[in-house]
Amino acid sequence: MKKILFLIVPNGFRDEEYDIPKRVFEKNNIEVVTCSDKPGPLTGKLGKVTANVDILLKDVKIEDYDAIAIAGGQDYFWNNPKILEMLKTMDQAKKPIGAICISGCIPAQADIMKGRKCTVFETPASVEEIKKHGAIYTGEQCTVDGNVVTAEGPTAAKNFAEEIVKQLS
Template sequence: MAVLFLIVPNGFRDEEYAVPKRVLEEAGFEVVTASTLLGKLRGKKDLVIARVDIALDKVNSADYQGLMIVGGQRTYWHNATVLRLCREFHAAGKLVAAICISGAIPAQAGLMRGKQLTVFPDVDALESIRQNGGIYVNKPVVVSDNVITADGPAAAEEFGRAMVKFLTR
């Protein structure tokens, strides 16, 4: 039972990676970390060093129960590979989760038309959600079918618990 966590190669948000990872691992899930660079990557606050297990371009959605996109930057906005993976996970009824600024990505993938989601309330993120038919809700965590979004680091624990609840249903 593995969940894929996608981090940016430079400046992912430490607690948005480490807290949900801990929550999932404590619930018995394996967390596999992906990025565009292999090796060890440091979080934005230099509190976490993540070991990247697989390169983004080598990911096969069939190998995982879910995809979680860690926040920190807009690096993966409109990234064709990330959008394709979001669509594949979603179409299979698997978890698609994103926290902070990455919350706009499920909308960019076309998954959120007429559905609620949350994101760090950045002007560009809110506009991206609106342009892609999503409905922004000012809550820490929002669950819409198999898409779970969270607005930032303060919601990381609740976000992790929501992912476990979905994955163990």
């Protein structure tokens, strides 16, 4: 069984950006390991979803996973050294990387998106951030470039998850 590390912020992750992909992954027999830097249970921004944390960020060995996905939730994980290193490792191994909403900036911050296309929840700061790192902003709902899947927000959650599933097939 394939295994995906699903990273969520401890305060204010978007309910749909976690819950919808999680259900898509599980329906496709992908084991979902929920990760944050604080123990759970954690409640989504809308208060509709509660997530149990399976592993703390500090304890993750990224080599144990077939893919990584990062749900949206402000810029909380921007420039987090551990996450940036995990993304570099996953990219070098050509393993799927997914980032939705404002988290779409994180692969760019890991310097794995130079000359590659991506999308993000559009704010002046988020678009500037990905361009600053050499990524090509598409403005699309969901963008796939190689092993990296980015999506603009909650309305793209199902498509985002399905693209990651394709990569794991």
